[in-house]
Amino acid sequence: QARRISDVKADTDHTSFLTGTLSVKEENEVHLIRLSSGGSELICEGLFSHPSEIWDLSSCPFDQRIFSTVFFSGETYGAAIWQIPELYGQLNSPQLERIASLDAHTCKIKCVLWWLSGRQDKSISIDEENLLVWSLDSSRKAAQVQSRESVGMLHYLSGGAWDPHDVNAVALTSDSSIQFWDLRTMKKENTIEHPHVRNVDYDTKKKHILVTAEDESGIHVWDLRMPKFPSQEFSGHSHWYYQSTSSTPAVTKEFCAIPALVKLIYGWGCMTWAVKCNPEYDGLILSAGTDSAVNLWLASSSGGDNPSKSLVELPNQRSNPLVNSYTDYEDSVYGLAWSSREPWIFASLSYDGRVITLSHPSVPSKLQTLLANFEFVGIYTIYSIGMKRLFAASFVCELDAIQISFMNSRRKEKAYPKNTSDTRVDDLIWFPSPRALST
């Protein structure tokens, strides 16, 4: 099992991701995965054992060898910052080097945050009741609590996001609200009363734009200058995949007539677990949830500054903000990461430990072509973690030709190549039984 995946932003030469397993009984591992240059294979670049199960993992944005984890050892929660030793390519799984332990927490730790927009010798950790700012010294391998503030007993923080536009602003999610804190004063600046937020992400391109995912009502896009109402709302995910057909022309026409930014699309809304804004193209939002699907949304730019302009554009815009829904998952999807190096690639991680990246061979020059690309199936690359023997399956789906190859990724050998150019994706299920394959 696995829950979290993180883009290795500091790695400028490759598109790589870090992910960690979540297993109570077995040994836990951290996987460093790299997408091959053709985008058709996910290669395991490093496999490191981790002392306990990983609930949160994020890669340091300025040093590709440093990352942080939040773990649970059966009894207590802990958080630490690790360094990957320089032992690439060796067979035995090396030990991770612990740079610092962030142990000043008293209750359930939720996540560790890095500031994405530059080098900052600080990180934030959040537990259910506290917000802690750590100052890191990677040379002395130490971390000190710079400041801490208790949010209060009853808020039950669930996570947060660090504003990439303002190094002093952090958004925290709690049971009943989204809270905005200033790190200089360590005071709460603002609150949006909005319950059951699961995940929150800032738009890296546009200031003041925040995206939240909720248990019940899907995905909301907020303009922080107008925090009363969400500027947009998507149905998000439900326990099953349901393509909402409710956006009838009649409804959209009505909304166009109302001089407001609010746009509602109703469908099913339950349990959206993760939401991520694209680092390059604003308005492109990825969400994952319990319906075993990843949805790609396009938020209309009307959340911006000039409502009059957006009103004119609205009729021309896509009536359905859902660009595509990727449903090739067997279990709930909890982890999502856009590649910051190649922002037309994203990785998703489902609970069963499968990493699926979706990429497109042609580099899109404009958002429009990108969207057009996303509407078709690109290249799926699948990588499976969480098993003792590691298997990676790579599916290259190009309309009619399908190539399926299994390989033992540790030895990087193709164990079971098969080329079936006359089958379609849908026929995949009728393949020879797994038992036959594994032998």
Added chain:
Amino acid sequence: MGTEELPMDEKAKRMRDLLSSFYSPDPSMSDSNNSPSKYASLDAINTLSFDPDRYMNLLVHKSNLEGLLQRHVEMAAEIKNLDTDLQMLVYENYNKFISATETIKTMNSNIVGMEANMEQLLEKIMSVQSRSDGVNTSLFEKREHIEKLHRTGNLLRKVQAYGDSSFRDCKRASEEAVLTIIKNLQGKLFSDSESIQSRAEAVVLLKQLDFPVDNLKSQLLEKLGQFLSQLQLEQWEMSTDSNRSNEPSNQGNAEATHEASMREFVEALRAFRVIFPDSEMQLVKLSTELLTKKLILLIHAGVVWTDVLLIDEVLPEAGLADFFLEAAHVAIKQYVASRFSHLIQDISDSLMAQTREKDGEEYSLLVTLEASKKTVLQGSMDVLLVKFENPGPDFRQLLDDKLDLLIKLKGYVIDWVQGGFQDFFRSLDDHFLFLSGKDKTISQDQGITDGLHGEKVLAGLVLVLAQLSVFIEKSAIPRVTEEIAASFSGGGVRDYEHGPAFIPGEICRIFRSTGEKFLHLYVKMKTQKISVVLKKRFTTPNWVKHKEPREVHMFVDLFLQELEAISIEVKQILPQGLIRRHHRSDSGGSTTSSRSNPLRDDKLIRSNTPKGRSQLLETHLAQLFKQKLDIFTKVEYTRESVVTTIVKLCLKSFQEFVRLQTFNRSGFQQIQLDIHFLRTPLKEMAEDEAVVDFLLDEVIVATSERCLDPIPLESPILEKLVQAKLARTKAQNPPTS
């Protein structure tokens, strides 16, 4: 410093003196100051009485050679200085002389130019003088004339003062006379007793007297208007009377009075027309007004046309038929609109009645639904009937007189009614959305803070709305369509060029999607409610330090209670679906996968062994290739479908919450026990047993995955605990069980 400056000063002074003495020839001045003989000193050199020989002698005598030499040098220098100074003076003077000569020269030339200018100036002054003389002479005559006029004016003013008073008297007398005449004539005009002829004469006379007849006319019209309203009052009474008691005698009576008053009106009209032959327009207006009002009141009485005919006699030029047509248009349009808006109000009232009565424990969704259904259907039928049956006699009467009018009118009526239905159903749809609180945008934008939106919209209401939408789609609209077709079967109207205004297909589509939306909303609301219960259940205890399970946890009761309530609600409203229980075999091979119950227990036990691991790998690979289980199907409008959907959703939530926790053996066993207890009632409730089974298994699998030591309870113990629980609930509420 002072000592050094003094000699300098003295020297300069001496020089100046010397020079000044050079210019001033008066020797007496200096003489008086320095007498030459008095002292023979070396200073005498500066005086006028200077004698060089004596000076030389003195000098030679007094000083030695060196002194002499020095003296010589000094003298030589002094002489030189004086020489240059003299030269300078001469030069300066010469300079001044030259410049003076030059100035004189330029002055000379300037004066030559000036002479010509002076001559010009003189000329101009002369011309100015001559002009002013001319003006003076020319104005003289006019001045004389003005003076004359002024004198005449004074004279006239005096004359006027005398003549004034007598003329005024004359005028007043004549005006009075005219006034009395007018008064008399007016009296004559207004008195009904006078013959029309004389009244008309009076008007003519009044007109000749330049009296404002329009004013009179309007007064008369007002009078007529009063008469009209009186007439209407009678009419109203009559109709209410006839409504109240359908006795024929009474009705006849009323009709007789109506006829009488009508005749009176016509008489008055006739008189008016004779009196004011040029005021037909106003009359026509008046009578159309009357007819419009009448139409509204008496849309279903056949009297109107006779009235029209009567008035038509009086005012043949008015083309009253056209006006009637127009009036009828307006009236029917208004009528249709008001009918539809009333209908919407009725429907929402009957819906809201339920919300208001929610405090009282007994509110039946079924009753509400039925009431609303009835309102919708009855209301639309009413509209149809009123429209089509009752104007009928009218039309039939008309048929004898003017065929084209009928056809025209009928066409319009059809159009309006159809359009009206279209709009009606559209707005009904909007209204439903508003009621369900879905249209948040509208309420936000307009700032409507209804009490309705303050509180949470009742889930039951949503369900009712869903079912109502379906009802409208399935039966109300076909019936209305049928009715329309029946009523206008023989219509043959020209308005079908643009296609019919009422498009049942579109309305059906709208309501179908609305119904779906409501159904989904209902499921969502209910699921959320249960999800909160589940969430509380999983976040409160410490699952790692859970104690051994002794009984089924009470949250199960809450869960079942909630589901029970839902199924009661649903049962009231939604129809029973086809009984098609999905057994495991029906759902295809996928459900009977490695996750089926007995196999799973084996797997759980073995999962710690190396062999277990390889099995885990196998299930993992199996998952890769397994067909995605078709757990979640479309929600249908049957009670089973809705309940099943909710159960499925809740179980999935259950699984998700489980995945967030870590369990010890007892925690796992507790979950196992709870699930075991839930299995039977849930299967009874839900339509798809296989899927529910599968989802319950999923929960247990998820728990075992998150468990440090997943050793399940043995089934006898499970059974025992479940039985204990059942026995206890039976004991607590024996009547219900």
